[in-house]
Amino acid sequence: MRKKGRKGEKMGRAPCCNKGEVKKGAWTPEEDKLLVDYITKHGHGTWRSFPKLAGLRRCGKSCRLRWTNYLRPDIKRGAFTFEEEQTIFHxxxxxxxxxxxxxxxLPxxxxxxxxxxxxxxxxxxxPKSSSTSKSADTKHAFLPPARHMAEVDNTAVEAEAPRLAMDPLLLSPAGLSDSNNILHEWSSCDGDAFQKHMNFDKVACESEIPTIGAMKFESESIVTVPHLAVSSTSESCDQGVIKEHIRVKEEAEEIVNASESQNSFEADNSSDITLDLLLDIPNDGEYLQYE
DNA sequence: AATTTCATCAACCGCCAGGGA
DNA sequence: CTCCCTGGCGGTTGATGAAAT
Structure with a gap:
């Protein structure tokens, strides 16, 4: 939602500061000291007026960013721990x-x-898109071609929602008009499957790739189905992944069957197709030939 | 040793939401 | 209700150093 420009003003955003007068680029230790000293004594107040008050030739925005991203005393620096990585993935x-x-x-x-x-x-x-997965380097190969939730951000969900809403296989009587609801529901399904597969990955492959749930939209709810997306460096790991994937598919079938028993509006033969859609499994089982 | 390519990350840019006038 | 200001956010860029050739 774009806001209208000011009355009598040309459209377009006014600069947040006079670009000719402010310095850009890397901060010097002197500038850092000025910034920290001033905030320590007075707080930052209004960022827009901060540079002038602190004696800095910087944009207020730049000052805020420097403070919040670098100079704030509670910032933890250094490498991310495994736990932090897990948390980020999650x-x-x-x-x-x-x-x-x-x-x-992440404090x-x-x-x-x-x-x-x-x-x-x-x-x-x-994983990259399934179409490129076969040619991807084997060091970071994934089985099967799966869509990580990372790729299903708000934008993606919003983009997908109309299509999904029109998809007869996924059609919900309630419709899918609000992608935020989708996200909300998705978030509410937090956890178990993800954790389970995180553990699986860790043990079997020493991999940190989480799994995602594929969604099936039901009349009032969303069923999440665990999804495998595993980074693998060994054949034995791949075998384990395949077995696990088959097991997950079986679990998913149960879920889908259970839901379908309550939703007779769907086509009779839809369950397999739906399931494969949910799991992103190529119909010909092509991924099983993956090297 | 010189050059090129790649990876990392600090900083910038533009957009948006919320709140106040 | 509309307009404007401000802070915050996410995407992108560019400088820098490391690794590869």
Missing amino acids: LHSLHGNKWAAIASR GRTDNEIKNFWNSHLRKRI
């Missing part, structure tokens, strides 16, 4: 790229830091 599976929300659950870590860590480290462990 929260990302729930919230998508809501870095601030994720950061709020001492900033949204910027988490975002960078995700983009430079964790994202690489997520």
Whole structure:
């Protein structure tokens, strides 16, 4: 939702500060000291007026960012721990790229830091689209072609919602008009499957890739079905993944069957198709031939 | 040793939501 | 109710150093 410009003003956003007068780029130790000293003594007050008061030739926004991302005393620096990685994966599976929300659950870590860590480290462990999975390097190969929840952020869900709502296999009598509800429901399903597969991954593959749930929309609820997405470096691990995947599919079948018994509006032969859609399994079992 | 490529991360940019006038 | 200001957020960029050639 864009807001209207000011009366009598050209459309377009007014700059937050005079670009000609403010300094940009890396902060110097002197600037850091000025910023910290002032905030320590007076607090930051209004960020817009902060630079002038603190004697800095910086944009207020830049000052805020420098403080919140780097100079704040409670910031924890250094490598992320395994537990933190797990937490990030978990929260990302729930919230998508809501870095601030994720950061709020990781004391001492900033949204910027988490975002960078995700983009430079964790994202690489997520499978690319199934069409490219076969040619992907085997070091970070995934079975089967699965869609990580990381890719199902708000935008994706919103983009998918109309299509899903029109999909006869997934059609819900209640409709899917509100993607926030989808996310909400999704979030409310937090946990067990994810944790289970995190543990599985850890034991079987020493991998930290979480799983996701595939969604099936029912009249008043969403059923989540666990999904495998495992980074693998060994054949034995792949075998384990396949077995686990089969087991998960069986579990999913039970869930789908149970739901279908309450939703007779669906086509009779839809369950298998729906299940495969839920699991993103190619019909020809192509992924099983994966090398 | 020089050059190129890659990875990381601090910082910037533009958009949005919330609140006050 | 509308407009405006501010803080906050997420995506992207660019500087820098490390690794590879």
